[in-house]
Amino acid sequence: MESLNKSEEAPKRKQLTPLEKRFLQYGLKDFSDPEMIELLLCHALPCKEGEKLTKEVAKRYQTLRQFLAAPEEELKQIPGMTPRCILYIKLMQTVPEISLREEIVGKSAYKEPQEVFDYLYLSMRDLKKEILKVIYLDDRNQIIDIEDLFKGGLDGIHIYPREIQEGAIKHKATGLIFVHNHPSGDCTPSQNDRQITRDLVFIGKVLQIKVLDHIIIGDNKYFSFADAGLIEKYEDDFLNLRLRKKLVIAKDYK
Incomplete structure (x- = not known):
C-alpha cells in the first residue's frame, strides 16, 4: 500500500x-x-x-x-x-x-423476510445498473449463500442452465430465489422480467431445482413473483407444455 x-x-x-x-x-x-x-x-x-x-x-x-x-x-x-x-x-x-448479510445466512428466507429485504435493499438500492442475484436455499428454505449471477441490463440476457445447475450443485441447494434491482426505483415487472422469470422456472423444473421466487427491488419497496401468483402460473405452464408434448407423441404413434 x-x-x-x-x-x-x-x-x-x-x-x-x-x-x-x-x-x-x-x-x-x-x-x-x-x-x-x-x-x-x-x-x-x-x-x-x-x-x-x-x-x-x-x-x-x-x-x-x-x-x-x-x-x-x-x-x-x-x-x-x-x-x-x-x-x-x-x-x-x-x-x-456485510453485517446484514451475515445475519441472514443460515436463517430461513421465509421466517425472517424483513431481515432478508433489509440486506437486499441496502446492497442493491443505489446501484446504477441492474444486477441479478441468486439466493441458494437448503431443503428447509434456510439461506446457504447469496451470489451475483449477472451484471448489466436484463434485456437480451442469455440464461445458461449449466451455470444455474453448477451453482446449485456447488452449494448443495434444493431451492433458488432470484433477485434483481430496478435502478429507476419502480419495481413494476417489465414484459422481459416476466419472460426471464418464466424461463428460470422452466429451467428449475428441468433441473429438478425449485425456483421459489423472483424479487424485484425498487425504492424501499419490492415486487414478488411468488406473492403475485406468477411462479405457480409458470409452473403450471411448464406442466401443460409437457402434457401437450406427450399428447403429440402419443398421437404420432397411433
Missing part, C-alpha cells in the same frame, strides 16, 4: 469535537445530513479541512445517502477529497452490508 503524505494522515487530536461529543451523548438523533457527513470526514481529516470538504460535498449531494452511494471516480473530482476519505466512505458502505 502506498504511504500517505502528511495531508492524508489520520488526524491526531486529544479533544473531541462538539459533533463527536454530541454523537457520543445522543447518537445521531437530530443530526442533519451535512453534520453526519462532517462527523465522518473529520475522522479522516483535521477538523478544519473536514469542515471545508463538507461544504464542497454539500454543493454536489443533497443527502448522506447520495454521498455514500457516490462512485469512487466521482468522489475523486471533489476538491480536498483524499484517498483516506474515500476509504472511510467505502467502509461506511460495505460494513453494514
